[in-house]
Amino acid sequence: MNAVEPRMAASVQAPVDYLLHLADNALILGQRNAEWCGHGPIIEEDLSMANNSLDLIGQARLLYQHVATLQGNGATEDTLAYFRDVPDFRNYTLLELPHSPALAGTARGDRDYATTIVRNFLYSALMVLVWERLQGSTDPQLAAIAAKSLKEVRYHLRHSRDWLVRFGDGTDESHARAQAALDHLMPYTTEFWADSAAETAAQAQGAGVHPGALRADWDALVDAALQEATLVRPAPAKGYVTEGKQGIHSEHLGFVLAEMQSLARAHPGATW
Amino acid sequence: MSTPALKEWPLWEVFVRSKQGLEHKHCGSLHASDAQHALQMARDVYTRRQEGVSIWVVRSVDITASEPHEKGEFFEPAGDKIYRHPTFYDIPEEVGHM
Numbered sequence: 001m002n003a004v005e006p007r008m009a010a011s012v013q014a015p016v017d018y019l020l021h022l023a024d025n026a027l028i029l030g031q032r033n034a035e036w037c038g039h040g041p042i043i044e045e046d047l048s049m050a051n052n053s054l055d056l057i058g059q060a061r062l063l064y065q066h067v068a069t070l071q072g073n074g075a076t077e078d079t080l081a082y083f084r085d086v087p088d089f090r091n092y093t094l095l096e097l098p099h100s101p102a103l104a105g106t107a108r109g110d111r112d113y114a115t116t117i118v119r120n121f122l123y124s125a126l127m128v129l130v131w132e133r134l135q136g137s138t139d140p141q142l143a144a145i146a147a148k149s150l151k152e153v154r155y156h157l158r159h160s161r162d163w164l165v166r167f168g169d170g171t172d173e174s175h176a177r178a179q180a181a182l183d184h185l186m187p188y189t190t191e192f193w194a195d196s197a198a199e200t201a202a203q204a205q206g207a208g209v210h211p212g213a214l215r216a217d218w219d220a221l222v223d224a225a226l227q228e229a230t231l232v233r234p235a236p237a238k239g240y241v242t243e244g245k246q247g248i249h250s251e252h253l254g255f256v257l258a259e260m261q262s263l264a265r266a267h268p269g270a271t272w
Numbered sequence: 273m274s275t276p277a278l279k280e281w282p283l284w285e286v287f288v289r290s291k292q293g294l295e296h297k298h299c300g301s302l303h304a305s306d307a308q309h310a311l312q313m314a315r316d317v318y319t320r321r322q323e324g325v326s327i328w329v330v331r332s333v334d335i336t337a338s339e340p341h342e343k344g345e346f347f348e349p350a351g352d353k354i355y356r357h358p359t360f361y362d363i364p365e366e367v368g369h370m
């Protein structure tokens with residue numbers, strides 16, 4: 001987990017698709033976690049999850065602003081967040097799922113905090129490693145965003161890991177819920193390691209990192225926490241590997257975007 | 273899963289030291305299951321607006337407090353002893369502002 005040494009190459013700009021992947025991850029999980037605002041299990045957690053959302057949305061804003069500058073042509077952070085559609089989004093499918101155990105089709109279930117915590121843990125464990133490496137990105141803007149985001153995500157990891165252990169090593173019910181959430185969500189993490197053109201291109205120019213290179217570190221982080229939490233890591237899933245980062249999403253993202261984008265689309269250009 | 277679940281989380285008092293402040297000041301209380309938990313919650317509840325650089329938490333039951341109904345014998349005897357304030361000295365001019 002050593003930080004990458006600053007590279008000697010001249011500064012470059014990361015591929016737009018790679019920056020959008022990072023930005024969309026942050027925005028969609030930030031939007032999802034914000035759903036707890038006013039509904040948290042206790043007021044301290046309500047605030048905690050709102051803090052988490054604001055960190056993520058802040059990361060997304062910086063990345064979108066960077067993309068907008070690279071794209072020009074009237075693009076802004078708002079056009080990128082509010083006026084793109086499902087196939088344009090590059091976030092992991094994991095991050096768009098509702099806060100509920102596995103659901104079929106458009107079924108709705110009660111929000112389950114164990115699902116929220118397990119997802120935040122699996123994603124934060126990855127992003128601690130990603131942002132650590134990206135501090136040495138050849139894209140200086142991305143390197144600066146990484147340095148800021150790393151501090152935030154280290155707290156997200158601490159918070160979610162703490163609750164994961166409390167749930168797993170807690171009561172019979174909290175253990176069962178945490179294990180069910182883990183069994184439900186772990187297969188979606190296979191997408192972390194799948195190849196994508198954007199990540200390969202970003203890595204080739206030293207601007208980005210391919211998570212495949214981080215897999216062993218992530219496994220060690222996750223396994224240590226699961227052991228402490230007395231949870232069992234499900235056997236690796238075989239079969240379909242989700243492709244959210246390629247723009248192929250589950251049925252859930254459309255609902256997320258409908259809620260997130262409706263105001264900006266009803267009142268384009270509005271300020272308040 | 274050996275210890276039985278708590279029915280209610282104990283109460284903790286939160287003390288935060290601000291950037292300029294030299295001492296921790298009491299800023300509120302919250303319920304949490306243990307000290308680490310209380311510390312994290314205090315971070316999320318009481319330092320969201322850059323209020324602090326250090327947090328202490330202490331179980332409320334561990335604080336021994338003076339009783340409000342004892343304030344007569346505790347505090348009032350000091351009321352007429354104004355000579356305990358060092359306000360009756362002539363300060364030489366060269367000392368300047370103290």
